[in-house]
Amino acid sequence: MAAIYDTISIIGMGLIGSSIALASKKYGLANHVIGCARTEETCQTALDLGLAERMETDPAKAVEGADLVILCTPVGTFKEIGTAIAPLMKPGATLTDVGSVKQAVVDALEDIVPADIHFIPGHPVAGTEQSGPTAGFSSLFKGRWCILTPPESNVYQPDIDEAEQALEKLKSFWMGMGSMVEIMTPTHHDLVLAITSHVPHLIAYNIVGTARDLETVTASEVIKYSAGGFRDFTRIASSDPTMWRDIFLTNKDAVLEMLGRFTEDLSALQRAIRWGDGESLYDFFAESRNVRRRVVEAGQDEDTPDFGRAHEDES
Amino acid sequence: MAAIYDTISIIGMGLIGSSIALASKKYGLANHVIGCARTEETCQTALDLGLAERMETDPAKAVEGADLVILCTPVGTFKEIGTAIAPLMKPGATLTDVGSVKQAVVDALEDIVPADIHFIPGHPVAGTEQSGPTAGFSSLFKGRWCILTPPESNVYQPDIDEAEQALEKLKSFWMGMGSMVEIMTPTHHDLVLAITSHVPHLIAYNIVGTARDLETVTASEVIKYSAGGFRDFTRIASSDPTMWRDIFLTNKDAVLEMLGRFTEDLSALQRAIRWGDGESLYDFFAESRNVRRRVVEAGQDEDTPDFGRAHEDES
Incomplete structure (x- = not known):
């Protein structure tokens, strides 16, 4: 696959950040990967693992020249990091994140992000109980959904076409890592x-x-x-x-x-x-089996990630 | 391993019953396996799978001549089945079960079981979410604990030595299938x-x-x-x-x-x-990781059944 972004910057090298680094490299989705971690030690680990070609401890240094910046740190850090990186991001670049909540991310960042940056919050619904830079693997997102929550109205976007193109590129990036993409509101x-x-x-x-x-x-x-x-x-x-x-x-x-x-x-x-209402208990328990069957059929059981499905969804 | 029982009778061919059938055969723990299921259809499936050399739909017919009878049906059926089989069991034989509760099993069966039968309730702490005769596999009990709840006092046992021997045999049977055995009270x-x-x-x-x-x-x-x-x-x-x-x-x-x-x-x-008490939440969540570490260290994580441990416990 041709690279979707020339340079991506991954802020935070935990399970998700390191998996994005590995997947974007494996599927050729970016020509250059810059990473950022809080400690020199994690930076070294990330370099040793080949997760990025350059690692920085200062987010501001890690985003310069990047076409896509992905926040992969805990959501509680976004306001501070956003404030630090906003003035240094390349005009026309896209800012996204992988946080598990979305309205709070919009609240933390919408007033900070400059108008010439495409701000598209995201959440890949994938993970394991492991954390840290060594926990990542390139197939983490295969067959899993990634939810994007772009701004509901485009009226504030300087160029609607450009905003739509930015969204399409980010969708392609996630689909390139094997995800299915869904758009919904943050709430x-x-x-x-x-x-x-x-x-x-x-x-x-x-x-x-x-x-x-x-x-x-x-x-x-x-x-x-x-x-x-x-x-x-x-x-x-x-x-x-x-x-x-x-x-x-x-x-x-x-x-x-x-x-x-x-x-x-x-x-x-x-x-x-x-x-001692056995009948109610039995009925309640029996109904749960149908939900399980549907989870397995949808390929969302942990043992049945189904990469094929992702590509059927690429339209 | 030399057979521990000449003939065992397994009443109920669900996940646990069929796994016992397969494990006792694989490890040579019984010379003959008789099975019992409610329907002719399940009996045929069990025979097709080679789970037993004879299948019966009537529990009374399945226990005659057996040295060990294992109840593997839902606990709610024990009183009825116990009443049916008690008069037909071989004197000196052992009656056990695999029910997930134990005091209720004692309550249901203690007055029914004749004095010449060794009644030793049991519970292998092992399982999957699957059920039915096709769900069984011989390694289900490997590295898992089996809890036995023999009568607390031996005063009612006609022969204390014989009762102890019966308990030792049942322990050996479970250890032969790869389990570790623990004794505790039903409550x-x-x-x-x-x-x-x-x-x-x-x-x-x-x-x-x-x-x-x-x-x-x-x-x-x-x-x-x-x-x-x-x-x-x-x-x-x-x-x-x-x-x-x-x-x-x-x-x-x-x-x-x-x-x-x-x-x-x-x-x-x-x-x-x-x-918004983040500190309490963090402390609470952080402590859980230690419990997880101990579960993994104890070999009780689903991905790490450790057969070696079972045999270290055989004393």
């Missing part, structure tokens, strides 16, 4: 992710905490017998704590809304257990 | 499993239900973006509904106790989100 994104990702992570963290605090069951018993289901929650609950703190702080309303529904529903199940 | 088992298995399954079923009922997020969006965490819950929530109904009906007290703690803890997290 709808945040609602969808609250139920499909944020609340699931919160309850996984929560059950691990509940188990940790028990007096009647020892910690070693919890570990020994974790194969009964608990281990899956420990895996989900081992994701990067800084990233998840920022997600819950910045998607508060949608998370609290979904959490309210979750606890209401849990109360109903609790009541069915207390009253 | 303690139920408490441990409530937190490591039953409540995790309940909240997985619950979040799948919450997602299903949303109006603001479509079902297809839930499926499309499930890779953000939700898909793991759909997998857990696709386990056999009859089995799980019975678990919640029969381990009510321990489940309600653990669920109460879970919801209390969740309220605290909810409050931290509402008040």
